[in-house]
Amino acid sequence: MENKNSDVFSYGQIAQEVKNHLKSRSALIFKRSILLSWPALILIGVFSFVGNVRSIMEFFVAYPLLMVLILILIVAAVIYTFAFAHILGMEKYVWIDSHFDKIDLSPDESFSIAKRIFWKSFKLKMYLFFRYYFLPLALYFLVFFLGIYLPSEFDMTYNPYWFILMIVVVCPILVYIFYYYLKIKLRYFWFIFFDNFGNANFSADKIIEEIKRLNNINKSESFKKSIVSSLGIDFSKDMALHSSGFVLSGIFGKAGQVGKALENVGGAYASETASQFASYAKIVANRILYEVAIKELYCVDRIVNKELYSIVGK
Numbered sequence: 001m002e003n004k005n006s007d008v009f010s011y012g013q014i015a016q017e018v019k020n021h022l023k024s025r026s027a028l029i030f031k032r033s034i035l036l037s038w039p040a041l042i043l044i045g046v047f048s049f050v051g052n053v054r055s056i057m058e059f060f061v062a063y064p065l066l067m068v069l070i071l072i073l074i075v076a077a078v079i080y081t082f083a084f085a086h087i088l089g090m091e092k093y094v095w096i097d098s099h100f101d102k103i104d105l106s107p108d109e110s111f112s113i114a115k116r117i118f119w120k121s122f123k124l125k126m127y128l129f130f131r132y133y134f135l136p137l138a139l140y141f142l143v144f145f146l147g148i149y150l151p152s153e154f155d156m157t158y159n160p161y162w163f164i165l166m167i168v169v170v171c172p173i174l175v176y177i178f179y180y181y182l183k184i185k186l187r188y189f190w191f192i193f194f195d196n197f198g199n200a201n202f203s204a205d206k207i208i209e210e211i212k213r214l215n216n217i218n219k220s221e222s223f224k225k226s227i228v229s230s231l232g233i234d235f236s237k238d239m240a241l242h243s244s245g246f247v248l249s250g251i252f253g254k255a256g257q258v259g260k261a262l263e264n265v266g267g268a269y270a271s272e273t274a275s276q277f278a279s280y281a282k283i284v285a286n287r288i289l290y291e292v293a294i295k296e297l298y299c300v301d302r303i304v305n306k307e308l309y310s311i312v313g314k
Contacts, residue, residue, distance in 0.1 A: 014229060014285050021284045022277060025095060028107055029280065032091075033273040036084050039077030040272075041265050048264040083118070090114040090121050092280045093190050094308075096287045101304045109312045116311045117197065124193060127204045132182050140171055184226050187286040188214050188293070198307030217293040229285040233278050 022029075091114035098105045105113075144167050192210050196202040295301060 011225065011228065014225065014288055015232075017288055018229075018233075018281045018284045021096065021099070022281060025280065026277075029276050030273060032088050033269065033276050036081065036088055036276075037269055037272045039081055041268055043074065043077065044268050045262070045265045086122060086125070087111070087114045087118060088276070089279070090117060090190075092276075092283050093194055095280070096283055097191070097194050097308070100287065100291065101309075103304070103309055105309070105312075112312050113308065120197075121190075121193070124189075124204055124207075128186065128189070132186070133179065136175055136178055140175055143167070143171065180227075180230075184230065185215065186211060187226055188290050191287060191290045194308055195305050197305055213297060214290070214293040217296045226286055226289060230282055233281045233285070236278070 091110050094105070094110045094113050097103075098110065188211050189207055192207045192214075196207070
């Protein structure tokens with residue numbers, strides 16, 4: 001269904017909306033990024049200060065019990081980071097949802113909602129992974145394995161340079177492009193989930209059906225705006241990271257081992273924060289397109305899902 005008259009948001013308007021939302025949430029994103037990344041930042045700082053892998057291994061050999069304790073802490077840190085990253089990902093959708101629903105939520109309330117929907121949203125994320133992402137990834141690793149195993153097992157001759165080019169360069173690029181396309185195609189998934197949260201008759205398959213209907217609204221223009229917005233946001237993120245890298249190198253580059261550790265920690269935090277800003281910017285841009293598509297498809301403004309906000313404090 002193509003209807004260019006329904007395309008009420010220009011690129012400039014989308015960019016302005018994104019800017020406004022990032023400005024209003026910037027302090028909270030910085031705080032959440034610290035809470036997400038502090039275990040990794042500590043590990044990066046420690047390993048950077050120690051210096052090299054050999055020194056670390058010698059230390060572990062000298063103190064084996066301490067090595068076991070550190071490995072347990074690393075596993076705990078990975079679990080914490082994974083869980084917090086998922087919760088933060090859902091919270092960003094709560095931020096933008098509550099804005100369009102004109103619901104005033106405190107940071108504690110938005111975080112509480114994101115925590116309470118953890119398992120439901122995690123199951124849906126696994127559904128998306130196995131339905132769309134698992135097979136291409138499995139095929140890539142299968143090709144990689146066969147490319148190494150078959151020539152050595154059956155004494156086959158082949159040009160290793162072509163193999164390296166295909167496996168290391170071409171295949172990852174194709175997988176990346178495919179995954180990028182999937183992100184654009186599934187851009188409305190979580191908006192639909194939040195709008196139908198609490199509906200016992202709603203399922204992941206029905207979300208996919210709704211996505212197909214919404215993607216047909218002003219199809220080519222909406223897809224183009226989504227991908228242009230995503231590419232623009234990614235480019236801005238990369239430029240910000242390059243700039244922060246130069247600044248950190250200039251500040252800590254000549255401060256010895258301690259300076260190197262601080263530079264690595266600062267760079268890791270800057271990378272994580274930039275990723276969170278970019279992620280939220282994409283959510284805002286796609287939410288604007290979602291509002292337009294919903295209004296075009298059903299000819300009514302979206303109804304506020306009060307069930308979602310009622311779980312605060314439960």
